[in-house]
Amino acid sequence: MKKYFEFDKLQTTFRTETLAGFTTFLSMAYILFVNPSILSLADTEGLPDSMHMDQGAIFTATALAAAFGSIMMGILAKYPIALAPGMGLNAFFAYSVVLGMGVPWETALAGVFASGLIFICLTVGGIREKIINAIPIELKYAVGAGIGLYITFIGMKNSEIIVASESTFVALGDLSKGSTLLAVFGLIVTIILLVLRVNGGIFIGMIVTAIVGMLTGLINTPTSIIAPIPSIEPTFGVAISHFGDVFNLDMLVVILTFLFVAFFDTTGTLVAVATQAGLMKDNKLPRAGKALLADSTAAAAGALFGTSTTTAYIESTAGVAAGGRSGFTSVVTGLFFLVALFFSPLLTVVTSAVTAPALIVVGVLMVASLRLIKWDEFETAVPAFFTLIMMPLTYSIATGIAIGFIFYPITMLFKGRGKEVHPVMYGLFVIFLLYFIFLE
Numbered sequence: 001m002k003k004y005f006e007f008d009k010l011q012t013t014f015r016t017e018t019l020a021g022f023t024t025f026l027s028m029a030y031i032l033f034v035n036p037s038i039l040s041l042a043d044t045e046g047l048p049d050s051m052h053m054d055q056g057a058i059f060t061a062t063a064l065a066a067a068f069g070s071i072m073m074g075i076l077a078k079y080p081i082a083l084a085p086g087m088g089l090n091a092f093f094a095y096s097v098v099l100g101m102g103v104p105w106e107t108a109l110a111g112v113f114a115s116g117l118i119f120i121c122l123t124v125g126g127i128r129e130k131i132i133n134a135i136p137i138e139l140k141y142a143v144g145a146g147i148g149l150y151i152t153f154i155g156m157k158n159s160e161i162i163v164a165s166e167s168t169f170v171a172l173g174d175l176s177k178g179s180t181l182l183a184v185f186g187l188i189v190t191i192i193l194l195v196l197r198v199n200g201g202i203f204i205g206m207i208v209t210a211i212v213g214m215l216t217g218l219i220n221t222p223t224s225i226i227a228p229i230p231s232i233e234p235t236f237g238v239a240i241s242h243f244g245d246v247f248n249l250d251m252l253v254v255i256l257t258f259l260f261v262a263f264f265d266t267t268g269t270l271v272a273v274a275t276q277a278g279l280m281k282d283n284k285l286p287r288a289g290k291a292l293l294a295d296s297t298a299a300a301a302g303a304l305f306g307t308s309t310t311t312a313y314i315e316s317t318a319g320v321a322a323g324g325r326s327g328f329t330s331v332v333t334g335l336f337f338l339v340a341l342f343f344s345p346l347l348t349v350v351t352s353a354v355t356a357p358a359l360i361v362v363g364v365l366m367v368a369s370l371r372l373i374k375w376d377e378f379e380t381a382v383p384a385f386f387t388l389i390m391m392p393l394t395y396s397i398a399t400g401i402a403i404g405f406i407f408y409p410i411t412m413l414f415k416g417r418g419k420e421v422h423p424v425m426y427g428l429f430v431i432f433l434l435y436f437i438f439l440e
Contacts (some may be wrong), residue, residue, distance in 0.1 A: 020324025021332025026200030056230030071296030116300030149365025155359025235306020
């Protein structure tokens with residue numbers, strides 16, 4: 001093992017890599033409880049039972065997808081990069097596709113599986129990087145930031161920090177309400193932990209919020225902490241049995257959005273973590289093909305288990321900061337996700353008040369890319385801005401991407417820069433235009 005993971009070459013040890021893997025796990029363990037809450041539409045009342053996924057099954061699927069993806073990344077690509085169902089992609093799955101478009105969750109899972117298969121083909125064919133390069137950098141940054149705003153809005157809505165208003169559409173909620181006040185408390189605690197750079201700050205913030213909620217009677221105390229692993233039967237394999245339902249224009253846009261968001265989420269994370277770990281060579285990522293293959297395979301496998309797209313996590317930087325340099329760090333993280341399978345009773349204490357701070361803070365982290373957009377170039381600033389702002393305003397990641405991608409060729413053409421627009425962008429312009437004409 002020491003030889004395979006090149007401990008001596010990377011100047012690391014078994015102890016350091018194990019500690020780094022545990023640190024990464026703590027930093028991203030929140031997804032075990034946030035993902036089931038989001039995908040099951042747990043905070044949405046009045047929906048038929050058929051639209052709600054089983055939370056226990058999602059918990060198990062989340063842990064298995066994270067374990068599979070992280071271990072595969074560690075063994076195949078040998079990078080200290082952990083994977084799990086991605087934030088933003090799970091929100092798009094639940095709120096835009098299932099709730100917004102009325103697509104059954106079974107069909108949505110099939111869409112995730114289809115995007116994973118396409119991902120694998122694009123990776124093996126070596127054209128994944130070429131497609132990424134065709135998208136202008138401003139729009140890449142805007143998509144990430146827009147998803148951040150969208151996730152923050154969901155967190156504030158679910159906790160009723162922001163509520164509906166007949167006169168102004170949205171307004172500040174009743175902050176004296178117990179559950180809302182608990183969410184605000186959790187947000188403050190989480191922010192303080194992150195300001196102090198505490199490893200696993202988001203996860204610890206959720207724990208503190210849940211404990212305070214139980215002490216104040218706002219959250220019911222669980223009858224146990226450890227229990228048998230919840231059955232994955234309600235979601236396992238559903239993606240395959242409903243695969244035939246994805247062959248229509250409506251689902252084509254959904255699949256393209258899953259692909260697009262995962263494209264840049266993974267690529268950006270790989271580069272960021274590898275750079276921090278000092279693994280970049282001549283501004284290139286060694287074993288990039290294997291890393292992308294591990295990621296795309298994990299996305300398809302996660303859909304089979306029963307969760308939204310699995311992708312690389314920027315929280316892996318916490319493990320790198322703790323000394324992680326080899327793939328063994330990711331293997332350790334994956335093993336901890338397997339151990340976490342026995343702690344499903346804790347799902348009962350993870351209410352919207354507990355998950356809201358995590359959603360809001362993740363949004364803060366994601367909008368950091370806005371500083372990299374050239375706002376003084378109006379022809380690129382306009383589509384970037386529309387991509388950014390339309391996601392939360394229309395409550396749809398797909399709509400934000402579509403509007404931004406429609407405006408980009410238009411502004412560039414009239415600026416006299418049409419030749420700088422890649423043919424792929426013109427193709428996406430047509431696809432998204434047809435989307436609004438026939439589906440909206």
